[in-house]
């Protein structure tokens with residue numbers, strides 16, 4: 001640590017400034033977070049300054065509010081019951097759920113305005129309650145206000161609890177490019193409440209399972225086998241199975257961020273983005289009618305087949321992967337995979353260029369060398385990828 005100084009008669013003096021910052025945030029798995037008898041939220045707020053009354057502004061996903069109209073009152077009641085430690089600066093603000101909040105900068109500005117009006121400072125809290133899209137947009141607002149105010153995430157979809165909510169990224173879309181505007185900003189805390197998932201649509205419950213399959217494929221073969229054994233319990237959303245899946249998936253993500261050596265993605269590799277180069281493009285091509293998790297399931301299948309065609313993964317393993325995804329309820333084909341641009345080429349393949357541009361440097365795509373083991377490659381053969389796309393199409397047409 002500290003700085004070192006070098007003198008050079010030609011170039012002058014250079015001071016090399018060097019310091020490291022350790023990040024730490026708790027990720028809780030609880031139930032009934034806003035039951036006044038549950039101390040998790042208030043204890044998290046008071047973690048650093050137990051004697052203070054903490055000011056909080058809350059943004060809530062309006063899709064969640066539709067499913068749980070009583071939630072705003074529950075939150076207000078919780079704050080009243082813990083008034084010695086917390087203060088809501090205003091009633092919780094509903095914000096648009098789903099990709100809409102990430103697609104118009106207007107919503108970012110509107111939230112910024114709220115923080116300004118209520119004089120939120122760097123010791124106040126922004127509490128974001130919602131799906132991955134709401135967490136991404138609120139996270140950006142919290143990260144850039146006063147150069148970073150404390151953010152507590154309360155993820156309310158399977159995907160947000162097992163993947164996006166426990167990580168360090170935020171962002172919104174710009175001119176159709178996913179996450180073009182965003183920052184890396186670790187949260188103050190993450191509070192996962194299993195009960196909040198109860199009234200989530202079946203479609204969104206299933207969508208979030210794609211990330212569990214993904215992380216199992218690149219990191220943990222035993223978890224993949226567990227998913228296969230528990231697929232029946234997962235598709236009927238049996239609570240213990242769902243809870244275990246979310247926890248294991250979140251743990252694997254957290255481990256990658258903490259120990260993978262590059263939490264802020266300064267290199268060219270994005271190992272957690274296996275299956276994502278095509279998924280992000282498919283989401284944009286379908287104007288987000290395909291959910292992130294649904295697109296990821298297709299991306300996983302596509303890159304699994306490509307891995308076999310490239311001689312990396314044993315023939316037949318891609319069938320096993322597709323069988324699990326289908327068992328969980330995913331459809332592994334979408335006609336948008338066949339959209340062609342003015343030059344006659346498949347538009348989905350632009351996803352590779354956009355994926356590289358997001359990080360810069362060499363193209364780095366994670367493929368599979370085994371179930372439970374990812375491998376990075378730096379080139380993708382287009383004709384092989386076309387063959388993989390055709391394979392998915394033919395499979396989808398089988399009776």
Ligand SMILES: NC(=O)c1ccc[n+]([C@@H]2O[C@H](COP(=O)([O-])OP(=O)(O)OC[C@H]3O[C@@H](n4cnc5c(N)ncnc54)[C@H](O)[C@@H]3O)[C@@H](O)[C@H]2O)c1
Pocket residue numbers: 061062063064067096097098099102130131132133134136156157158159160163164165167168169170171178196197198199200201204207208291292293
């Ligand atoms: N930051 C990251 O690291 C990261 C990682 C993966 C995905 N993401 C982003 O996450 C987003 C997808 O998130 P998602 O899959 O959670 O979907 P989502 O946020 O789009 O939410 C899906 C729908 O569920 C509704 N909803 C949310 N919680 C609910 C509940 N408990 N009950 C009923 N309805 C509820 C929402 O209003 C919305 O209509 C994408 O924008 C994706 O890019 C970010």
Ligand SMILES: [Zn+2]
Pocket residue numbers: 163211276292296
């Ligand atoms: Zn994802």
